[in-house]
Amino acid sequence: MKRKTHVMQRGLTLLEMMIALLLLSMLLMLLFGGLRLASSSWDRGSAFTDQVSQMQLVENFMRREISQAAAYRLQQDPQDPKAVLLGYQGSAKRLRFVAPMPQAAAKGGLYVLTFGLSQQEGGQQALTLWREPTDKAGSPSLANPENEAADAPVILARHVSHLEFSYYGVPAGSTQPATWLPDWPDNQNAPQLIKMKIAFDGGASWPDLVVAPRVDMAAAANVR
């Protein structure tokens, strides 16, 4: 037997072959299953961390801008301070105020900022920031923030399914106790709290953003 080793290459039987193939295919299945699982969890994990860091960026930015809002009177009508003072103007869909922008994001100075939803291609909606330098500001309405002098709108978050602002406080002329309101018509006084709820296509949502404005709009505008 030993002598014939090199000469007599005995073939594998069909059964041995099949068992070998079966074992190998099971092994491969396990290996690629594991690989696919790993890569898909990697994808999902990094998508999640991306989403969280984007949320942090956007919420930090909005928090800072909303709390730093400045009282500002547009040039057009210096005779009528009540009509042109831009404090916080808010509806359930949009929030508008004047605030300084960081120099990294703009050329610096005061901007009229409007946060709201815009329609994007494919029928999806995006949380968008419209900004215009106050020295060039026309007076675009809250419903239609686009202005020729405005800088290009900035998209802060895509695939938004629901966006809602609400305002806590007592607007001037109201006799109701402080409560959450869907609109803030009083641009002379700031609400005590501003809240933003946002939800995304696919059911995800961010924690509510709640900011307490500190600036006394009427006092700041009537400084001189």
Place this chain on the structure above:
Amino acid sequence: MTDNSALCPQTRQHGIALILVLWVLVLLTIIAGSFAYSVHSSTQMAANAIETAKAQSLADGGVSRGIFELLSGQAAPTAWKANGQTHLMQLDGQDIAVTLTDESGKIDLNGAPAALLTSMLQSVGVDPDHAELLAQTLVGWRAPPPTGAGLQPQLGALAAHGPFRSIEELQQVPGVTPQLFQRLAPLVTVYTGQPGVNTQIASEAVLQALPGVSPAIASAYAQQRAALWQTKQAVPSLVQAGTYNVAALSGVVSVLAQASLANGVGFSREAVVRITGQPAQPYQILSWREVYPAPTPADSPG
């Protein structure tokens, strides 16, 4: 068969399964490693965000304490005076530095005459010719805008915009670069309307910006003043400031609170507060902003 194959020259072919497994293991290790890395960095980001939020709350607490000190009567010997001195306080075991400065210790963008603006611009490193031009630009900018809803064509780019309403507006003036603005921001205010500054409380940088006051005079006066503050004595005005000296306090106070945590995370909040003296609303917040670290001296001015 096994006996045979062990001696067969094609033995290495039988390691195919092992090699496959090893390769996949390497791949999995790389995937797991990079995933762990990205999770680690996002955990660090979250930890950083928590620390920043903590520092922010501490700084806001410092501002509230500053306002409380302002309201609790400036006459008491222990009261924090709005004279630009920094007070250290502890909150939750963390140090917060609170500086109260009456805005009359700064140069008012709307009230200051062109000569004072020119001297201020020179003191932050703008060359004399340029400084004079820029001061004229500022004077032109703050002039009242033409009535009639701006229908008249403006001559040149230098439009009149009316008084400055916030110091941020300075950045929109042609010729004011971001670097220059960062240098000017601590020196200027829009809340007093005064033609000069109160030298008794003005910072050394503001004193240097006055016409006729050299850095040496400013620093000698600041040292003398600090010694008088130590012994609670009255401080005389700086004589060299001449007509640019204003004795009155404005009652509008800038409250700067700087919180820094042990791990290097910090946050600075500056609020401008007007003390009204009315019991219904004893103070009004006029401005509320985050202060970024000052530029390093290496940055060249505009």
